[in-house]
Amino acid sequence: MKFLIVEDEPNLQKLISYFLKKEDHITEEATTFKEAQNKLSNFSYDCILLDLNLPDGNGLNLLPTIKESHKETAVIIVSAKDSLDDRVKGLDLGADDYLIKPFHVSELNARIKAVIRRKLFTTEEKGDFGDFTFHFEGRRVEINGKDLDLTKKEYDILLYLFRNKNRVITKDSLAEHLWGDYMDDNYSFDFLYAHLKNLRKKLAKEGVENYLQTLYGVGYKFCIPTN
Amino acid sequence: MTYRTTVAIMVLIMGYAAGIAFITNTQSIWIFILGILCFFMVTFVLWLETRTVRWHLKVYKRKIYEVLRNLNKFEDPRGSHNASKVESEIADFYGNIGRQIKKSFQIEKQFTQNASHELQTPITVIKTSLESLLQSPNLQENDYQDIETILSNTNKLSRINQALVLLSRIRSYYNDNVESVNINDVLLNCEQDFEERMEHKGITLTNQFDQELSFEMNRTLAEIMVSNLLSNAIKYNLPDGNITCTIKENKLKISNPGKPLTKNPEQLFDRFARDNDNPESLGLGLSIVKMIAEYSGIVVDYFHKDGLHELVLRKK
Numbered sequence: 057m058k059f060l061i062v063e064d065e066p067n068l069q070k071l072i073s074y075f076l077k078k079e080d081h082i083t084e085e086a087t088t089f090k091e092a093q094n095k096l097s098n099f100s101y102d103c104i105l106l107d108l109n110l111p112d113g114n115g116l117n118l119l120p121t122i123k124e125s126h127k128e129t130a131v132i133i134v135s136a137k138d139s140l141d142d143r144v145k146g147l148d149l150g151a152d153d154y155l156i157k158p159f160h161v162s163e164l165n166a167r168i169k170a171v172i173r174r175k176l177f178t179t180e181e182k183g184d185f186g187d188f189t190f191h192f193e194g195r196r197v198e199i200n201g202k203d204l205d206l207t208k209k210e211y212d213i214l215l216y217l218f219r220n221k222n223r224v225i226t227k228d229s230l231a232e233h234l235w236g237d238y239m240d241d242n243y244s245f246d247f248l249y250a251h252l253k254n255l256r257k258k259l260a261k262e263g264v265e266n267y268l269q270t271l272y273g274v275g276y277k278f279c280i281p282t283n
Numbered sequence: 284m285t286y287r288t289t290v291a292i293m294v295l296i297m298g299y300a301a302g303i304a305f306i307t308n309t310q311s312i313w314i315f316i317l318g319i320l321c322f323f324m325v326t327f328v329l330w331l332e333t334r335t336v337r338w339h340l341k342v343y344k345r346k347i348y349e350v351l352r353n354l355n356k357f358e359d360p361r362g363s364h365n366a367s368k369v370e371s372e373i374a375d376f377y378g379n380i381g382r383q384i385k386k387s388f389q390i391e392k393q394f395t396q397n398a399s400h401e402l403q404t405p406i407t408v409i410k411t412s413l414e415s416l417l418q419s420p421n422l423q424e425n426d427y428q429d430i431e432t433i434l435s436n437t438n439k440l441s442r443i444n445q446a447l448v449l450l451s452r453i454r455s456y457y458n459d460n461v462e463s464v465n466i467n468d469v470l471l472n473c474e475q476d477f478e479e480r481m482e483h484k485g486i487t488l489t490n491q492f493d494q495e496l497s498f499e500m501n502r503t504l505a506e507i508m509v510s511n512l513l514s515n516a517i518k519y520n521l522p523d524g525n526i527t528c529t530i531k532e533n534k535l536k537i538s539n540p541g542k543p544l545t546k547n548p549e550q551l552f553d554r555f556a557r558d559n560d561n562p563e564s565l566g567l568g569l570s571i572v573k574m575i576a577e578y579s580g581i582v583v584d585y586f587h588k589d590g591l592h593e594l595v596l597r598k599k
Contacts, residue, residue, distance in 0.1 A: 065404045071411040109400075136403040158407035158441045161414040224417040228438050242336070247483055272433070274417065274428035 057172070059083045060101040062092045062118070063134070064110055072105065073162055089113030096121060101129055101275060106151070108135040119149035130171045134159065166219040175199030183218065186280040187264050190218055199262045209234060210255045217268070219279035226275040252276075289328045332471040336373075346385075347448035395451035399444050406441045413437070437473045446567040450509070450554075450574060456501055457578035464505040466496040466535055466596075470528055473510045477517060485523040486539075498598065500579035508575045511568045512537050512594055519592060538593040548585050 059076055063069040065085050073083040080157070084099070086092035089110045096118070104122065108115040122131055131151045153267050154173045155164060173192070183190040183282065188196040195211055197204045206214065212221075216233050231248050259265040266281040300317035416422075422430075463470040474488060480584065481488060498505060508563050516526045516539040552573040555566040576583045576596065586593040 065408070067408045068404060068411065071415060075411070075415060135402055157403045158410050161411050166501060224414075226414060226417070226434055228434065231413070247480065250483060271417075271425050272431070274427045274431040 057081045057102045058100075060086060060092070060095060060104045062086045062104065062110070062115060063107045064088065065107075075165075079165070087111075089115070092118055093121070094177060096126065100126055103130040103132065103151055103172065105164075106131055106133050106135075108133060108146070114196075116139065116145060116149060119146070130174075132164075132171060134164070140283070157173075160226065162216075162220045162223065162225040163233055164228045164252040165223075166216055166233065169219045184223055185218060185278075186267065187262075188213065188214075188267070190216070201266055202262065204258060204262065206252070206255075206258065207251075210250050210258070213251060213255060214278075217276065220278065221278070222276050222279045224271055224275050227273075232277065289325055289332070289538065292328070293325050296324070315401075325495050334567070336399050338543055341375045342372055344471055347377055347381060367595050387399050392451060395447055399448040399451065402444050403448075405446065406437060409437050410434070410441070417522050443567070446571065449571060450567070453504065453571070453578055456503075457575070459506060460501055462501055462502060463497045464502050466498060466505070466509070467492055468529060469502075470530075473506070474528075477511070477513055481519055481526070484517060484520065485515060487522055487525045489527045491526065491527065491529045493529075496530045496532075496533060496535055498579060498581060498596075500575075500581070504575045504579065507595075508572050509535075512596075515568055515594075516592070525549070534595055534597040536593055536595045537592045540590050541592045543590075545586055548587065551585055552583070562598075 057188070059073075059081055061069055061072050061076075061083055063072065063085070066087070069085050070089070073085060076083050081149060084095060084101070086095050087110075089112045092110070094260075103188050106115045106118065110254045113134070119131065122129055132155060133146045133151045134155045134157065142162075153167050172222055179194055181191065183192070189201075191198070192215075195208075196209065196213055197206060212234055213230065216230060225250060227245060234248070235252075241247045256265055256268060259268060263279065267278055269277040271277060296317065300314050300321070303317075305315050334540070336425050413430055413440070417427075417430060471492075474490075516537050519541045520526065520539045521541060524540050526537065526539045531537075553566075554568050554570045573583055575581075580599045584595045584597075586595070
């Protein structure tokens with residue numbers, strides 16, 4: 057997959073592109089509105105990560121061009137929460153998703169995967185991972201062909217873990233993914249732990265609880281157990 | 284008329300009385316009567332003076348309130364009409380205050396905006412780098428603990444920043460898209476969002492709606508205001524407690540049982556005024572509520588009675 061990262065902050069741009077390259081994607085970068093415009097008129101991309109506050113213009117103005125000449129391109133706006141309306145405006149102009157800074161990489165990763173799935177691989181209906189099979193349309197999970205009875209939140213947690221498989225995801229990013237950023241205290245973790253405890257019980261029943269590793273209070277990792 | 288004119292008149296009358304007394308060689312009783320007359324006259328003139336000054340003060344007080352309500356459109360009161368000396372002195376005085384308020388307001392606004400905006404990117408960089416560092420296969424247990432400490436503090440920093448951004452936005456947004464917002468609907472939607480949280484804490488919710496209540500305000504801000512109040516009612520509730528939302532007599536009341544505050548209720552709405560029992564709280568939720576309310580012509584009151592925390596919203 058080929059990405060265009062439109063971001064004027066060099067550190068952040070490097071980090072995003074480092075992360076995407078590790079996920080085996082190709083990335084190109086633009087730091088200004090002009091540069092982004094030039095790149096868009098000469099090349100095509102599968103996905104564009106678009107910052108709105110560029111030194112020489114508002115990234116929103118790139119959206120009509122993108123939608124006109126790159127219909128297949130997925131656009132995720134990545135921007136500071138500067139305006140209550142930008143989100144609505146961006147989505148109206150055809151962006152596929154909107155991520156507010158500061159964000160978690162795991163969240164960006166999950167959004168990219170969801171957007172790409174919607175945009176490009178609409179035929180992808182299920183995902184396999186070890187003993188797990190995810191049925192995205194029906195929002196259910198099978199373990200070795202046996203249906204796992206999950207609540208809505210438990211499915212969301214498992215899906216987020218699946219989209220970030222083999223990576224450590226922090227509990228903050230998981231809590232924020234599930235409840236948004238209004239969960240503003242430690243209380244949200246109690247809540248998360250309660251859901252995870254139930255989920256773990258259900259996984260243990262099927263003998264697959266060791267897919268879900270806990271890492272010293274930092275976060276979780278969803279991976280195929282080695283032993 | 285000024286104070287000086289009054290004194291001049293008084294001296295004149297006294298002089299006149301003394302002159303008459305000297306020329307006609309009359310009894311001193313006349314001088315006494317003239318003195319009394321003079322005293323009443325001076326009092327009358329001074330009374331008139333105070334009244335005019337008071338009236339001017341009222342006018343400019345109103346202007347200052349206007350300035351405070353709408354800082355962006357402040358106009359200098361000087362030169363607005365043909366002013367007398369007193370008037371223009373008062374106008375000068377209030378004009379200075381107005382200009383100073385406006386200046387500090389702008390400096391504060393700019394600072395909050397710049398600071399919060401400029402902080403967002405570095406915070407994202409720290410978060411992203413830490414998450415990337417977490418993927419390293421060579422980390423030891425204590426490394427994870429260090430990363431967790433940095434991460435949770437960065438997240439706190441980021442939440443404070445987001446709340447400050449919101450606080451600075453309220454002033455810019457309260458005037459946009461003002462509509463009649465049905466508070467019953469906003470509350471019901473909010474309750475739906477928090478359903479799971481309440482269930483988790485074993486909190487029962489009761490609604491008592493005697494009427495439809497609406498406020499003239501920006502819808503997004505109304506949602507933030509109600510959601511903050513409800514979130515607090517959950518946060519500071521007792522285990523297996525309850526929340527009662529009442530709408531009657533043009534008021535919205537949200538009440539829940541909870542421990543009495545450890546601090547002065549008057550400080551409840553101050554920024555960063557958190558309760559000692561809850562060090563994790565940022566102490567910005569209620570100041571956001573208060574600010575939205577103030578800008579939207581709503582009054583928020585807090586009461587604690589019979590072990591219940593009560594927050595009441597009503598039109599000003």
